[in-house]
Amino acid sequence: MLQGHEEPSRQWQAAVGSDKLHHAWLLSGPRGIGKMHFAIEAGRKLVGGDAPATEHPDIHILSQLPKDEKEDKKRAEGKPFERKRNIGVGQVRSMQKRLTTRPTLGDKRVIIIDAADDMERSASNALLKSLEEPPTGSHFLLVSHQPSKLLPTIRSRCRVLRFAALSEEQLRHVLAKQDVDATPEALDAAIEGANGSPGLALQLIALKLGEVRKAMAHILEGGDPHFEARAALANAIGQRPDRERLAAIVSLARSLLAKNMANGSREDFSSRHTAYLECERLAAEIATFNYDSGLLAMEIGSLLANAARPTKRHYA
Known part of the structure; x- marks a missing residue:
């Protein structure tokens, strides 16, 4: 079963x-x-x-x-x-x-x-x-x-x-049975971006998104007033990611925003919801458009920076 x-x-x-x-x-x-x-x-x-x-x-x-x-x-x-x-x-x-x-x-x-x-x-x-x-x-x-x-x-x-999405606990159990070779950071990134899907989690593990998740979480938590964190995100994404990797990266950003949407004030919710909707748009466009990885990193980073806590927010 x-x-x-x-x-x-x-x-x-x-x-x-x-x-x-x-x-x-x-x-x-x-x-x-x-x-x-x-x-x-x-x-x-x-x-x-x-x-x-x-x-x-x-x-x-x-x-x-x-x-x-x-x-x-x-x-x-x-x-x-x-x-x-x-x-x-x-x-x-x-x-x-x-x-x-x-x-x-x-x-x-x-x-x-x-x-x-x-x-x-x-x-x-x-x-x-x-x-x-x-x-x-x-x-x-x-x-x-x-x-x-x-x-x-x-x-x-x-x-x-x-068939419902799995809970985080169930997903971790499934991945443990698969005996996946992943760092704790990569495993957390996969679970974060998979939305309860074991198949997507395994795909994300193969894409090694641990450093990408860390860079995104850093921006969402502390903002990016000097654009240094966005540069780190671009470096983690890589110079020539294929369409599959780009789609997974946008999905990961969307999941991070969704998880943090309920935390904070009404203003926090509004900014994170706006960023989430923009990630939805990017996800739809990546299937057909050719995105430059550096520009995409800047766009995702700016969305996360704008959704950061009010005292840390830095608007693009």
């Missing part, structure tokens, strides 16, 4: 043990908290057999494909690769053709879509037909980070399993 997800596990087991298992399930919750892991384990137990989910003839997984031939070659070589933005209608229709045949090993098959939020509109419309008239023995597990992005008609045909 996944740590912190006892309730959705209980609901699923009760449904499996009933006379009639519903054909479509929406696994809803923040990114990186274990929904896909749950879907794979649930699917394997449902269809039986010893093969891994990626090789099982009765488990079909739909996710974003490599974005081009170069990235497809990387995937074939077992290297990290860049994916397309969406799951295409061709992938859904290919899956539907397989549903016209009987399951291979038993009387059930499982279709996992990760993430269903990333389907093209035409792919969603195509999937809806299968959800409206599901083939006998076919069960759909839709992983969703943002259910509001799904068609209402898809949501209405699914039973929902809600």
Whole structure:
């Protein structure tokens, strides 16, 4: 059973043990908290057999494909690769053709879509037909980070399993079991920025953000009247961070602001909330814009400095 997800596990087991298992399930919750892991384990137990989910003839997984031939070659070589933005209608229709045949090993098959939020509109419309008239023995597990992005008609045909973010204590327990190699500072930074997501925490640990967190916390606590702390933050971020590192850094700043938002006066809340909203904007822009790391460090540092305690505040 996944740590912190006892309730959705209980609901699923009760449904499996009933006379009639519903054909479509929406696994809803923040990114990186274990929904896909749950879907794979649930699917394997449902269809039986010893093969891994990626090789099982009765488990079909739909996710974003490599974005081009170069990235497809990387995937074939077992290297990290860049994916397309969406799951295409061709992938859904290919899956539907397989549903016209009987399951291979038993009387059930499982279709996992990760993430269903990333389907093209035409792919969603195509999937809806299968959800409206599901083939006998076919069960759909839709992983969703943002259910509001799904068609209402898809949501209405699914039973929902809600996966909540883990508490800090639960997250530390999960990471301890993973035996991660991280300094205490890097571990604290990962937990701070992960918002209860083990997957994101592991990603942040790999990015070694301990010094970045220390620099941010220093600015938020003491301001930065001489811009020295912002220079330290830029140095911790590095000269040529990739998009993944930049996104993680903005997420970390946002989490620090959120954690400190309730502390202090109404003026403190207002300045921190404004800085938080600006970090939300940066997070959305980083996905598509090319940011200079030095300028981004200055912008984040200035937001934190403006959100510092009133006696320490230094406005950019």
